[in-house]
Amino acid sequence: MNLLTSPLLTDLYQLTMMQGYVDEDMCKEAAFEFYVRSLPPSRGFLVAAGLETLLALLEGMRFTEEELKYIAGTGRFSKDLLDYLAKFRFSGDVYAMPEGTVFFENEPVVRVVAPMPEAQLIETRLINILHFEVLIASKAARCMLAADDRAVLIDFGVRRSHGAEAGLLAARASYITGFAGTSTVLAEPIFGIPIFGTMAHSYVEAHEDELEAFLSFARANPNNTTLLIDTYDVHKGARKAVEAAKRLKETGINVRAVRLDSGDLLVLSKDVRQILDQDGLKDVRIFASGNLDEYAIRDLLSQGAPIDGFGVGTKLDTSEDAPYLECAYKLMEYAGTPRFKKSQGKATIPGRKQVFRQFEDKTMVGDILTVEGDEIEGVPLLAKVMEGGRRIVGRQDLKEIAKYTRSQVKSLPAHFQRLETTPLYPVKVSPALSRLGQELERWLGL
């Protein structure tokens, strides 16, 4: 069974509910929406991401013979359900905000409209994909704000990301917000994302001499020469890098950069810049890594650290200060009637929704959440991207998404472009949507 594409990467209750729906022939059209109930305290906005991953999954979703055999073997389900699963194809429509769109609480990012059992089955994996890519893109966008075009950022997080798929998708989610690339090799053949790499401490340690390690590494990788200088002592390491750069120059090899991975990066980067400059190595860049996040990057750059690039790893790929989002995928309509739940703290706003975004002088000033079809001033954010189980928009170039994300973030009000928590962005519920909720309460006798 293929972990990444298997429809069995789902919660058991999706199958038990499908059993109920198939038994009762409740296969009419359902509309579900994916949204975030409330933003983590450390986030002023979120960034839509993961749509492409989701659409590819939905287009290919099938039960294999092996999976059907397993399901039959559990003895939990009827022959009718097994027949239904054997023929399963996702046949629904999907509406979504384009990847890179900034969004706020309660705003639908993706809406699925499909026969009830289909819309239900996909819930678990849909949330699993969208939640993670939104989580990382939103953290990465903050790192980009902190870098403020003064340094390039590279994703270094795969080793401490939560499993293989998280590592790969974190490379994607950070690249579409403007990162220059990633250290994760697989991201190049799979997504065409530029990859970057330097050397590890083990390489220096394995050699009897640090200088010898630098020389041999550069000869082996003449076009990719970044030297790691903090294995034993940064200042001595920097001087050895200077010595190496001079010797290598004679053989036509240019050392591109040195890397710092520990210690006080502000002080050390200034010292190292001086050591490099004294010897005329003004072109050699300084690259820094080691437990960095948006706050560290901002603080280093604002204090004048001469750092040209940052490797951002663990804290990005785990979204360390907000490792999950209060997201949900909820039933909003079934068989033409709006639906909702009133569970304490988790109530939903019923009906198919659209978000209109309003601007003043190209700056976002507020969003209005309303029923689909309502005519309101502003830019509607959701559009149909899949119809009858087939995508109706092409694959987007990731660089284009990155440009769009940048323009989105730049159109936020200025105080939302800072790292500190800001007041909530105004998201208003339209009169039409309020009325719908009230009518539904009356109708259900609540």
Add this chain to the structure above:
Amino acid sequence: MNLLTSPLLTDLYQLTMMQGYVDEDMCKEAAFEFYVRSLPPSRGFLVAAGLETLLALLEGMRFTEEELKYIAGTGRFSKDLLDYLAKFRFSGDVYAMPEGTVFFENEPVVRVVAPMPEAQLIETRLINILHFEVLIASKAARCMLAADDRAVLIDFGVRRSHGAEAGLLAARASYITGFAGTSTVLAEPIFGIPIFGTMAHSYVEAHEDELEAFLSFARANPNNTTLLIDTYDVHKGARKAVEAAKRLKETGINVRAVRLDSGDLLVLSKDVRQILDQDGLKDVRIFASGNLDEYAIRDLLSQGAPIDGFGVGTKLDTSEDAPYLECAYKLMEYAGTPRFKKSQGKATIPGRKQVFRQFEDKTMVGDILTVEGDEIEGVPLLAKVMEGGRRIVGRQDLKEIAKYTRSQVKSLPAHFQRLETTPLYPVKVSPALSRLGQELERWLGL
């Protein structure tokens, strides 16, 4: 390319270093150790996990034609390296603590001894696997301490885990600490882990009437009947569940449990217990879910909440209060000589190490970190599990691991079995290991 097994799920620098090693013919034996530098403030101990996942990966690691073609196409690497990669098999030895062993900072959990380029290539994915499974097993063990045999725990986290593999491996990592099972279907065919499921709010919402939803769900799943009672109003929901249970009983269907997913679980569970008991439904269990973690479980149970089982989701699968560990995989020896780095805050203790655990009356009282081969009183924790690239121990039954984990946790000093942060467990460095470090400093002239 298969994301889960591809050797390209690695950092680019592993390949650039391999280029150096192959060019210089530095393929002698290297020893690397995986350990955690320091524990997060909210953890008093960690639990070894992920070894089985790692060994399976190492045994099967190959470069496919497609991967070799991609690497050649990058133009970054020599024909010699490509030839090396085409023949690549992991041929090394692995020493490890058994899964389920509790461990502390600086203690090697896994040691890899292999020709340098092999030991280096596997670094990224080795950390990626061990880091995540240790992270989740350690959080899950705390949930088990909180439940204290008074309630069963089930992993509910796949939807907000970080990608597909995290969802699947979280089910495994929690099961081997004593969880009863998971909601993740795929965990049953892949790992043989028991799966559990109830119903979602959408099922209730899609029906015109809550009672009708309960009845139809139970008829469709007569052996798996847990009713979700908080969609609109818990008290009304509980009474409808009673009504449903009575009617279903006449047709031979037993309602097993009701589920609460929101609100004040202490108050609501007591109210619901009363409603159920009043009508003679003493056998119907109460199951709770919704943003739970070890603290919430402990608080609910210690205040007498009549809850029989908990679904633990997001906060478990993301290890929310400690979403990463300061772990490392570091070179300890190359070509027979110990190695170390002195990077600020990240210095290593050189040499191949063993951990001896000392007991008093079956209670752990302290660990001693020493050089391999040293004879010290206590139980040695690392043993060889793979030789020449082939495992020399069989696959362990997950239930057996769970028993072992339980016995490990129970042998911790009492104050380490509480949830609050405790003083550091005593891990001493032996005289032999201290001497080794001092000799190395002198030898390197540091």
